[in-house]
Amino acid sequence: MNFDIDLMPLDPTSFLPFIGLYAETHFKFxxxxxxxxRREPELIFDTPWRLEPGQTPTIFLVIKDAHExxxxxxxxxxxxxxxxxxxxNERWELDQTIQKSLTQIEFCLSHQLPNGExxxxxxxxxxxxxxxxxxxxxxxxxxxxxxxxxxxxxxELPSISGWVSGDTHLHTSLTMDQIEFGASLDxxxxxxxxxxxxxxxxxxxxxxxxxxxxDYTRNDPDLTKWKESRNLIQKMNSPEALTIIPGEEISVANxxxxxxxxxxxxxxxxxPGSGDSGDDWPNLKxxxxxxxxxxNRSSNTVSVGAHTAYKFPWLxxxxxxxxxxxxxxxxxxKLDGVQVLCGTPASSDFHxxxxxxxxxxxxxNKLSVYGGSDGHGNFNRNWHxxxxxxxxxxxxxxxxxxVRSLLxxxxxxxxxxxxxxxxxxSALSTGPVGDMTVTLKNRDxxxxxxxxxxxxxxxxxDVHFSGVCSKEFGATMDVTLYLGQIxxxxxxxxxxxxxxxxxFEKHFSFTVDGKSYLRYELTSExxxxxGVYMSSPIWINILEQAAxxx
Numbered sequence: 187m188n189f190d191i192d193l194m195p196l197d198p199t200s201f202l203p204f205i206g207l208y209a210e211t212h213f214k215f216x217x218x219x220x221x222x223x224r225r226e227p228e229l230i231f232d233t234p235w236r237l238e239p240g241q242t243p244t245i246f247l248v249i250k251d252a253h254e255x256x257x258x259x260x261x262x263x264x265x266x267x268x269x270x271x272x273x274x275n276e277r278w279e280l281d282q283t284i285q286k287s288l289t290q291i292e293f294c295l296s297h298q299l300p301n302g303e304x305x306x307x308x309x310x311x312x313x314x315x316x317x318x319x320x321x322x323x324x325x326x327x328x329x330x331x332x333x334x335x336x337x338x339x340x341x342e343l344p345s346i347s348g349w350v351s352g353d354t355h356l357h358t359s360l361t362m363d364q365i366e367f368g369a370s371l372d373x374x375x376x377x378x379x380x381x382x383x384x385x386x387x388x389x390x391x392x393x394x395x396x397x398x399x400x401d402y403t404r405n406d407p408d409l410t411k412w413k414e415s416r417n418l419i420q421k422m423n424s425p426e427a428l429t430i431i432p433g434e435e436i437s438v439a440n441x442x443x444x445x446x447x448x449x450x451x452x453x454x455x456x457x458p459g460s461g462d463s464g465d466d467w468p469n470l471k472x473x474x475x476x477x478x479x480x481x482n483r484s485s486n487t488v489s490v491g492a493h494t495a496y497k498f499p500w501l502x503x504x505x506x507x508x509x510x511x512x513x514x515x516x517x518x519x520k521l522d523g524v525q526v527l528c529g530t531p532a533s534s535d536f537h538x539x540x541x542x543x544x545x546x547x548x549x550x551n552k553l554s555v556y557g558g559s560d561g562h563g564n565f566n567r568n569w570h571x572x573x574x575x576x577x578x579x580x581x582x583x584x585x586x587x588x589v590r591s592l593l594x595x596x597x598x599x600x601x602x603x604x605x606x607x608x609x610x611x612s613a614l615s616t617g618p619v620g621d622m623t624v625t626l627k628n629r630d631x632x633x634x635x636x637x638x639x640x641x642x643x644x645x646x647x648d649v650h651f652s653g654v655c656s657k658e659f660g661a662t663m664d665v666t667l668y669l670g671q672i673x674x675x676x677x678x679x680x681x682x683x684x685x686x687x688x689x690f691e692k693h694f695s696f697t698v699d700g701k702s703y704l705r706y707e708l709t710s711e712x713x714x715x716x717g718v719y720m721s722s723p724i725w726i727n728i729l730e731q732a733a734x735x736x
Contacts, residue, residue, distance in 0.1 A: 352385035355558025369563035393463035444509025557614030611636035617659025617717030660710030
């Protein structure tokens with residue numbers, strides 16, 4: 187395995203260890219006391235952790251539950267620091283009363299930031315019930331008030347012609363329940379532009395999309411929230427804009443009856459899934475199985491197993507019947523792909539997800555590979571509930587854009603993105619990117635990532651592969667090509683080279699020995715976390731005539 191990565195220690199008290207979210211602090215569940223409850227709205231400053239060259243930084247103030255706890259915003263002050271020096275300091279006089287359930291306010295800094303890492307220190311002066319208060323970064327109790335960190339890039343995100351990139355697992359403000367909420371779709375799209383993405387997805391929980399707009403504890407049989415989200419996405423997807431892929435994250439039953447999550451894109455029908463929502467506890471049965479969704483979905487859709495081997499903690503497994511994607515679940519022939527990376531690759535769960543995916547490929551399952559943040563806002567850091575009503579925490583995992591899905595598509599139009607996903611033309615990256623093509627010796631046909639080719643046993647193939655990175659994500663890369671033999675269910679390294687420069691092209695040839703696949707990986711030093719690239723396979727089939735003659 188070509189991953190020289192130290193695994194992150196897991197927090198044994200974490201109730202939601204792999205979900206990036208803004209934290210709901212007002213719901214008390216069945217207990218009379220909450221250590222994290224405050225009689226004021228949640229207030230969070232947020233901004234993308236990375237800016238593309240030339241982008242003007244925008245700081246967002248997110249205000250949640252002001253309909254219950256009205257707040258008067260008095261003044262905002264934002265200072266910018268680098269290397270211990272004050273770069274700028276700006277103030278905004280507000281005198282604005284907020285009484286809505288969710289509000290965002292943007293503060294655009296008046297000048298470009300210097301390249302490299304800068305620290306943003308936002309301070310809000312506000313009043314609740316005529317009491318004047320001051321907060322820095324957020325008003326969550328128990329949270330250390332660290333400055334927001336932004337990397338101001340002097341190079342664009344690494345990219346290769348013919349590929350587009352985005353975050354394929356995201357939640358918006360439509361995901362809102364007892365412990366979490368997300369950012370608005372408009373705010374998410376603006377952050378994606380600042381970051382440098384070509385598309386994003388809206389994969390809100392199925393058990394949130396069927397709630398009333400103004401009350402997440404009651405279901406809405408008219409599906410007003412789901413319908414309005416589809417209409418909004420359609421309006422926002424103008425030809426000139428960054429594309430939003432509509433979707434949902436459906437809670438479904440796996441082969442063992444436990445609840446797992448399925449990312450489902452671009453369907454014009456809603457699929458219920460509330461088994462692990464707690465809405466009807468102790469009833470924990472999911473309405474649908476994996477196969478029932480895949481069998482009844484519309485034709486122009488794609489379905490991807492979400493964070494497949496990421497283990498829910500024991501409390502969720504016990505109280506909500508949550509499980510993970512097993513071998514039988516990967517073998518469903520109607521499944522399109524799997525999300526093997528959810529946030530940083532410095533996690534044992536990522537390695538387990540990768541191993542399950544490879545085992546499924548060797549059994550002949552044509553599963554494309556995806557990565558996504560699972561972010562609920564959280565553009566700069568992860569604010570999360572460690573234990574409901576008791577403990578909050580922060581870390582830099584599962585934050586927006588931390589891992590990108592790459593699609594080999596003609597453009598970032600919705601139709602082209604869906605075609606790329608349906609044909610398995612995908613990869614994932616936390617920094618470096620690559621491409622790979624195969625041609626049959628003495629023939630002009632060229633096959634790319636996600637494609638299938640048919641040839642005779644003994645045919646010689648030419649493989650062309652390339653890689654691009656940047657100083658931001660590591661100036662050199664290690665390259666590994668894997669050959670998977672379906673008959674023996676064995677995957678071997680067919681090419682490996684280390685310390686290649688940040689823009690390379692390579693060739694090698696090999697002879698086909700049976701039904702197989704090629705897939706491609708790159709690693710680099712990375713930025714705040716290791717740089718990883720993984721491609722979906724190119725599939726190699728043996729012609730029937732040649733196979734029967736052997």
